[in-house]
Amino acid sequence: MAKYADIIKVDAPSSAIEGATVIVDVSVKNIGTSDQNLAVTAVFDSTSFPFQFDYLLVSPGQTVIFRGWFTMPSKNVMITVWSWYWNGSEWVQDDRYEKQIILSQATSEFGSIEIIRYERR
Amino acid sequence: MGAVYLPSEFGIIFLPLANVQVTAGDKLRVTCRYTHRGKAESVPFYVSIGNTGWTGFDEVLHASKTLSVPEDASWQTREDYVDIAITTSISAGLYDLYAKIGGTIPKVISPTLQDVVEVLAGIPDSEFGEISITNYAKV
Numbered sequence: 001m002a003k004y005a006d007i008i009k010v011d012a013p014s015s016a017i018e019g020a021t022v023i024v025d026v027s028v029k030n031i032g033t034s035d036q037n038l039a040v041t042a043v044f045d046s047t048s049f050p051f052q053f054d055y056l057l058v059s060p061g062q063t064v065i066f067r068g069w070f071t072m073p074s075k076n077v078m079i080t081v082w083s084w085y086w087n088g089s090e091w092v093q094d095d096r097y098e099k100q101i102i103l104s105q106a107t108s109e110f111g112s113i114e115i116i117r118y119e120r121r
Numbered sequence: 122m123g124a125v126y127l128p129s130e131f132g133i134i135f136l137p138l139a140n141v142q143v144t145a146g147d148k149l150r151v152t153c154r155y156t157h158r159g160k161a162e163s164v165p166f167y168v169s170i171g172n173t174g175w176t177g178f179d180e181v182l183h184a185s186k187t188l189s190v191p192e193d194a195s196w197q198t199r200e201d202y203v204d205i206a207i208t209t210s211i212s213a214g215l216y217d218l219y220a221k222i223g224g225t226i227p228k229v230i231s232p233t234l235q236d237v238v239e240v241l242a243g244i245p246d247s248e249f250g251e252i253s254i255t256n257y258a259k260v
Contacts, residue, residue, distance in 0.1 A: 105193075117202075118152070
């Protein structure tokens with residue numbers, strides 16, 4: 001359960017082709033009662049990827065979207081997103097979210113065909 | 122009786138296949154099983170009746186339709202069919218059957234099923250050959 005930076009939604013495709021830019025939109029809500037500096041970090045597998053904002057000052061009850069992106073590798077990946085808040089002296093990890101992104105094929109391929117029935121109509 | 126030869130660890134298996142009898146005006150529904158993976162695509166699905174010869178397959182009748190496959194992350198097996206209209210342009214006899222997916226350059230071609238379609242001669246049109254008087258009497 002988050003203390004301040006509640007990850008309420010992560011918008012990312014469920015599949016992507018190799019080399020595609022995968023956009024990850026993380027919606028974070030300040031569930032505290034005062035303004036908070038909130039931040040998001042994330043990795044795909046164990047590789048970190050950047051976000052548009054390092055951090056944002058968020059009002060109580062306000063939801064902000066952090067947009068991150070990475071290049072899809074040649075395999076399925078698990079993305080892990082963390083939210084953070086500033087306690088006045090350091091960043092504190094708050095919430096966590098995981099989502100898998102499947103590698104989709106860039107080409108279409110047929111393996112075989114066989115006639116299984118033939119009937120007069 | 123048609124047949125298909127299948128390789129196996131014991132050599133070649135001879136698998137007899139029943140043939141289907143059709144006449145002009147019928148439709149022959151040919152159902153195929155195929156495998157696909159990758160992105161979604163629409164491709165021609167083609168089935169032909171003809172004869173296998175030393176120069177290849179001599180097509181007599183054929184039919185096709187567009188096959189639309191969804192994106193498949195891994196190999197998926199699906200079935201679909203094509204109906205071939207049997208017309209008077211095919212004469213009576215035994216014929217072979219094959220199917221393919223793809224256009225001019227096929228992506229996959231099925232094994233040919235030999236002698237599985239028997240086209241029967243249709244009932245001829247009404248015709249009178251001759252007439253002669255066989256009797257005459259006062260009535």
